[in-house]
Amino acid sequence: xxxxxxxxxxxxxxxxxxxxxxxxxxxxxxxxxxxxxxxxxxxxxxxxxxxxxxxxxxxxxxxxxxxxxxxxxxxxxxxxxxxxxxxxxxxxxxxxxxxxxxxxxxxxxxxxxxxx
Amino acid sequence: xxxxxxxxxxxxxxxxxxxxxxxxxxxxxxxxxxxxxxxxxxxxxxxxxxxxxxxxxxxxxxxxxxxxxxxxxxxxxxxxxxxxxxxxxxxxxxxxxxxxxxxxxxxxxxxxxxxxxxxxxxxxxxxxxxxxxxxxxxxxxxxxxxxxxxxxxxxxxxxxxxxxxxx
Numbered sequence: 001x002x003x004x005x006x007x008x009x010x011x012x013x014x015x016x017x018x019x020x021x022x023x024x025x026x027x028x029x030x031x032x033x034x035x036x037x038x039x040x041x042x043x044x045x046x047x048x049x050x051x052x053x054x055x056x057x058x059x060x061x062x063x064x065x066x067x068x069x070x071x072x073x074x075x076x077x078x079x080x081x082x083x084x085x086x087x088x089x090x091x092x093x094x095x096x097x098x099x100x101x102x103x104x105x106x107x108x109x110x111x112x113x114x115x116x
Numbered sequence: 117x118x119x120x121x122x123x124x125x126x127x128x129x130x131x132x133x134x135x136x137x138x139x140x141x142x143x144x145x146x147x148x149x150x151x152x153x154x155x156x157x158x159x160x161x162x163x164x165x166x167x168x169x170x171x172x173x174x175x176x177x178x179x180x181x182x183x184x185x186x187x188x189x190x191x192x193x194x195x196x197x198x199x200x201x202x203x204x205x206x207x208x209x210x211x212x213x214x215x216x217x218x219x220x221x222x223x224x225x226x227x228x229x230x231x232x233x234x235x236x237x238x239x240x241x242x243x244x245x246x247x248x249x250x251x252x253x254x255x256x257x258x259x260x261x262x263x264x265x266x267x268x269x270x271x272x273x274x275x276x277x278x279x280x281x282x283x
Contacts, residue, residue, distance in 0.1 A: 003167060006169070007167045010163050010166025011163030011218075012159065013162065014159060014162025014218045014221045015217070017217035017221040018158035018217035019151070021216065021217055022155075028229075029253055036264065037264040056184075057169035058170070060169070060192075061166045061192070061223055062162070063221055066261055070262060070265035074266065075269060075272055078272060083273055086270060096192060101200075101226060104227070104231070106246065108231050109246045111204075112204040
């Protein structure tokens with residue numbers, strides 16, 4: 001059942017992105033930045049966790065979850081270490097995604113000949 | 117330059133285009149896909165990518181006995197590897213042309229923007245090309261995400277709203 005909701009919610013978030021690009025003529029960079037901020041704010045309000053619980057990867061794969069993970073990292077270190085945690089914790093959860101993207105993109109650049 | 121500004125064959129002067137004329141001409145030549153069609157393909161492709169993510173997450177959970185939370189990070193990493201491989205072979209950009217936001221919004225689009233920027237600037241060298249340009253598009257996402265997370269964290273630190281949030 002969660003597979004169906006992953007498909008529907010994930011698809012709907014992509015439709016929101018598409019509408020922003022088509023109707024408001026936003027560039028992909030503007031769209032992605034807006035979605036990330038939206039994800040961070042939604043997580044701050046406590047709305048994103050229920051969505052992830054409900055839709056699984058449908059909520060954790062779109063870029064909005066990147067913003068939500070940044071907030072998660074900041075808040076969990078805030079609880080543990082106090083004030084300074086807001087800065088030190090931001091990349092705690094998203095490290096895997098960013099590191100993987102950097103490392104594999106670099107490896108690709110080493111071995112792959114650009115096309116087009 | 118001035119000798120070539122007049123387009124002989126078609127008989128209109130490029131200098132004399134008003135913004136309105138330019139708009140109508142550019143509208144005529146830009147692809148005429150409707151917003152509805154774009155949304156349908158974005159929905160299907162974006163949904164499928166999330167479905168693949170859900171399957172990978174389920175695999176991590178059943179093979180390595182991970183909880184939903186633990187499986188999140190490796191799932192994203194696997195999706196990123198797949199996206200980088202597809203970008204390297206030029207497949208991802210072909211799908212992206214058709215799917216629009218369906219491929220841009222999932223985390224695979226984030227990896228695709230980094231990988232394609234790295235490949236595109238490889239010719240300028242590893243430091244000035246690959247290193248300096250990798251975050252050309254992804255950088256704005258990280259900057260705004262970080263600033264937003266900082267502001268949210270600050271609000272929590274100042275007002276101490278506990279209970280709403282269980283990290």
